[in-house]
Amino acid sequence: MEFTWTATQNGQSAKQVLSEHGVSHRMFTQINHSNGQVLVNQKPVAPATQVKPTDKVTLVVPAEPADPAVPVSHESLSVVFEDQHSLVVLKPAGLTSVPGPSNRTDTLVNRVKGHLVAQGDVNLVPHIITRLDRDTSGLVLIAKHRLANSWLNQQLADHTLQKRYLAIVGGQLTKDHDLIDAPLRRSDEGFNQIVAPDGKAAQTEYWVKQRCAEWTLVEVLLHTGRTHQIRAHFQSLGHPLLGDALYGGNQQQIQRQALHAFSLSYRDPLTNEIRQFETPLPADMATIIKQV
Template sequence: MGKFFDNESTIVHKIDRSYSSIEEALKIDLDLSGRFFRKLIKSKSIIKNGKKASKKSLVKKGDTIVIFMKDEEDNNIPEDINLNIVYEDYDLIILNKEPGIVVHPTKGHNNGTVANGVAQYFKNHNINKKIRFVNRLDMDTSGIVVVAKNPFGHQQMSKQFENNQVKKSYLALVDGIVKGDGVIDEPIGKDPQDSIKNAVKADGKRAITKYEVIDRYNEASLVKLYIETGRTHQIRVHMDYIGHPIIGDTLYNKESNIIKRQALHSYSLEFKVPRNNEKVKVEANLPEDMVEAVEKLRL
């Protein structure tokens, strides 16, 4: 059947020990879920040593397994939008999203989104796959957005996020002088007074935010934040709760004369590369509006 090479649609995996079945091999070596494996077997998309594999195929050291991920249509309209790519491999694209851009189309924003830009990028690079976002950011939050190029990448990264195996950090400018580092372990739920907002509530879901002070200015601080849970508006709610709301956050604070949106940036991400489990850390530089806000605070 010819030679196969790794790309966005193909995984070529060399077996380095014997297994009782191909399912066991792919579960242990590639952390392939049972559901995804069954889907691949049903579509005859797994090849062992040049022949189509069955669920009960035996696997031994030296075997070569090839996984094909079929082409899929994406319904996002391609648009020429600048994408700041900070990391890319066969399975993932990680972007540094600018503030003010929506991640995916909605009724109010049906074009000009990150998804439209990624659709153009896929088209330019002959990546015939659906766009799968692993995480999302609010329109006015800048920073790291993870896009999977195929179902394998999406499955692997989603697992890491769900199992808290991904270390995420944010940078935020907050009101007031934060005296020291700390941990906020307070449950978050819907605000009974405002359906758009969330709030710290006794009957909410557990939420943990760690913060450390990076710099202090005149009546403001730059803090780095790590979230161990992923509640909606978690950082914004927690920082408001301890009396240091994010500057420019019109939902949990007030308008600011130094920045036109909440000064919150998804700064870094540590994760394992889906195909080889290598640990990688990517960082997204602060956008211009936050850099300018810091300069104004230093005056």
């Protein structure tokens, strides 16, 4: 793939022009190791080459061939949006995001790879930007090539990429809005996360959307991205998510954590257009809400 921008200032190198457009130092290293190129007015140059205003600076990004260790899956994939750089899909609860010891053949990555192969894409390494736990449903953003991965991960780090969740927690939260600011670390006894003074900083903001005697529906915005952050933070308040066996949630109404990534927004790295997507609650969570 080729990406071209016009130099606008005197005294700049080709690398500086590309850096202004989100090409990171790490990205340059990756491209150098995979036979990428920097061109000025369609002629190969060293990244340090000085350019003049109106010069066309092009980055040639090599294709990413398939990893033979990652099998293709042709199971169903719910595509919400797609262009040549990114893909937004709706992940069902129960589907693992990336291959691991328990499942190497039919995860979200395997299905996206199958989708890309079926389209004849030359970039066959899906980059999951907003990974979800296996039993969390909702919108997932995927970069289709290494430069899009760099751009979108930078937005994640800058908090300009936002994902919001809907969660059903046990009991009644008393505050309509709050910020849970409590450090998290892995428990010494298991895979769960716990609030602890020696944990990593973690902030979870929530707004109550609906209450009943047995549960509270909340909209959640993460200000940090710790493992199991939403699940662990609400458990620490004494209000674990319904269905969340790992964190002590009541499983009478739902058999998985009642957590759904319903909203996603990010900036298109080339056009600067804000892309926003929303999806309704899945049937298992919607059924609980409708019972009131």
